[in-house]
Amino acid sequence: MTEAEQSPDPRQRERAGLSRRALLGGGLLGAAAVGAAAGFGTARATAAEPAVATDAAAGTFPFTGEHQAGIVTPAQDRLYIAAFDVTTDDRDDLVALLQRWTTIAARVTQGLSAGPFGPAAGPYDAPPDDTGEALDLPPAGLTVTFGFGRSLFVDADGRDRFGLADRLPDALLELPHFPADNLDPARSDGDLVVQACADDPQVAVHAIRNLSRAAFGAATIRWTQLGYGRTSSTSTAQRTPRNLFGFKDGTANLKVEETAAVDEHVWVPAGQDDPKATWMTGGSYLVARRIRMQIETWDRTSLREQEALVGRTKGEGAPLSGGTEHTEPDFTVTGRDDVPLVALNSHVRLAHPTQNDGVRMLRRGYNFTDGNDALGRLDAGLFFIAFVVDPRTHFVPMQNRLSRDDGLMEYLQHTGSGLFAVPPGVPEGSLVVGSDGTPITTGSSPFVGQALFA
Numbered sequence: 479m480t481e482a483e484q485s486p487d488p489r490q491r492e493r494a495g496l497s498r499r500a501l502l503g504g505g506l507l508g509a510a511a512v513g514a515a516a517g518f519g520t521a522r523a524t525a526a527e528p529a530v531a532t533d534a535a536a537g538t539f540p541f542t543g544e545h546q547a548g549i550v551t552p553a554q555d556r557l558y559i560a561a562f563d564v565t566t567d568d569r570d571d572l573v574a575l576l577q578r579w580t581t582i583a584a585r586v587t588q589g590l591s592a593g594p595f596g597p598a599a600g601p602y603d604a605p606p607d608d609t610g611e612a613l614d615l616p617p618a619g620l621t622v623t624f625g626f627g628r629s630l631f632v633d634a635d636g637r638d639r640f641g642l643a644d645r646l647p648d649a650l651l652e653l654p655h656f657p658a659d660n661l662d663p664a665r666s667d668g669d670l671v672v673q674a675c676a677d678d679p680q681v682a683v684h685a686i687r688n689l690s691r692a693a694f695g696a697a698t699i700r701w702t703q704l705g706y707g708r709t710s711s712t713s714t715a716q717r718t719p720r721n722l723f724g725f726k727d728g729t730a731n732l733k734v735e736e737t738a739a740v741d742e743h744v745w746v747p748a749g750q751d752d753p754k755a756t757w758m759t760g761g762s763y764l765v766a767r768r769i770r771m772q773i774e775t776w777d778r779t780s781l782r783e784q785e786a787l788v789g790r791t792k793g794e795g796a797p798l799s800g801g802t803e804h805t806e807p808d809f810t811v812t813g814r815d816d817v818p819l820v821a822l823n824s825h826v827r828l829a830h831p832t833q834n835d836g837v838r839m840l841r842r843g844y845n846f847t848d849g850n851d852a853l854g855r856l857d858a859g860l861f862f863i864a865f866v867v868d869p870r871t872h873f874v875p876m877q878n879r880l881s882r883d884d885g886l887m888e889y890l891q892h893t894g895s896g897l898f899a900v901p902p903g904v905p906e907g908s909l910v911v912g913s914d915g916t917p918i919t920t921g922s923s924p925f926v927g928q929a930l931f932a
């Protein structure tokens with residue numbers, strides 16, 4: 479036994495024990511990273527806590543790949559999303575931030591601590607390199623997805639901030655003002671966005687907190703949103719969840735199994751028209767809208783009216799033209815006085831591809847509840863997230879139509895908004911692996927969004 483392990487000071491004793499376990503656990507950690515990359519469950523491992531196999535909730539998704547994770551990944555139950563303002567004006571600092579973020583995201587998504595020491599080991603007189611709240615938790619299917627806002631490229635006066643203006647995609651437009659928008663600038667936009675999704679909210683918060691910590695001196699948080707109860711399925715294997723209006727949401731969503739449709743409507747293709755956006759090949763555009771729902775008014779609305787506004791039944795989620803949940807709506811079917819069964823101002827009619835030039839989107843929204851207002855009404859709603867190949871064709875026209883004609887709008891208020899270019903994934907097998915088997919990025923190794931800076 480070492481001197482420290484025999485010390486009367488319990489902290490000294492604990493530290494000595496941890497360091498020892500760190501040494502003993504070094505070999506296992508490499509195995510943990512490999513197992514995790516293969517998509518198998520591991521407990522959160524640190525240099526101090528070697529990995530152990532746990533239950534199914536411990537699942538991991540690979541961080542690297544052609545596309546970033548967290549888009550077609552089966553939607554997890556929880557969301558923590560943060561937008562950042564970049565505070566440095568040095569391009570090298572921005573690149574260094576993205577390198578740090580890549581390393582941390584590659585680690586935490588595989589159930590590792592944010593840094594190699596972990597929260598309870600490492601130099602005793604320095605802050606731990608991981609904040610610790612996820613130490614004993616499984617990875618919970620965590621994915622971390624990064625995006626770039628228009629303001630990263632040009633400032634409000636159109637000035638080139640980081641020598642990136644000639645790479646600003648035409649598709650990364652300033653979203654227009656939509657009818658009935660009531661946007662709070664403090665809940666909108668941002669230079670960078672990080673979407674963390676997991677089946678455990680603490681795991682998602684841990685990821686954002688440690689990324690935010692690593693941004694110190696380079697970027698600060700502009701807004702965040704916690705979400706619960708996914709409002710969309712992104713895989714046919716998932717059951718359809720419900721939104722806070724009590725309706726099934728995500729029935730007609732794009733699903734990962736529809737590969738041709740996902741290629742057409744989600745991923746930015748190679749050889750697109752815009753030469754400024756070649757770095758986006760394999761990426762997508764993330765549209766975020768914080769939509770407050772007038773819950774109390776809705777709850778005083780008759781079931782007949784609720785179903786008419788949505789265009790589907792509340793229980794089964796079937797279109798009002800008949801059938802079951804997954805029956806396609808038939809907009810030609812009429813009832814008494816030749817009135818269409820799926821009303822002209824119903825949400826599903828106005829959002830249907832047949833009314834929108836065949837456009838589909840991959841929705842990945844979450845419910846939110848952020849306390850209440852002075853009148854005791856819940857500040858609750860749907861944090862709408864959609865991934866699309868081009869917001870000019872796949873979001874703006876539909877949102878204009880919905881804002882203008884959708885009967886649901888009487889119960890909705892858009893209070894936050896953001897549009898972000900989500901670059902492709904970090905290529906598989908490209909991250910440098912450290913001597914302890916954990917992912918590292920160095921000055922020369924790949925990082926998320928690297929093609930933008932090439």
Ligand SMILES: C=CC1=C(C)c2cc3[nH]c(cc4nc(cc5[nH]c(cc1n2)c(C)c5CCC(=O)O)C(CCC(=O)O)=C4C)c(C)c3C=C
Nearest residue numbers: 721725726727728729730731769829830831860862876877
């Ligand atoms: C601009 C895009 C959309 C916004 C904003 C939006 C907000 C929103 N939606 C619901 C509830 C439902 N939406 C449903 C379907 C649906 N919604 C959109 C787009 C937006 N929704 C699309 C493209 C679709 C699919 C249309 C289709 O292909 O049939 C449904 C029905 C079930 C389903 O298919 O998902 C519900 C219910 C709320 C409450 C809301 C804002 C708070």
Ligand SMILES: [Fe+2]
Nearest residue numbers: 727825826829
């Ligand atoms: Fe919708």
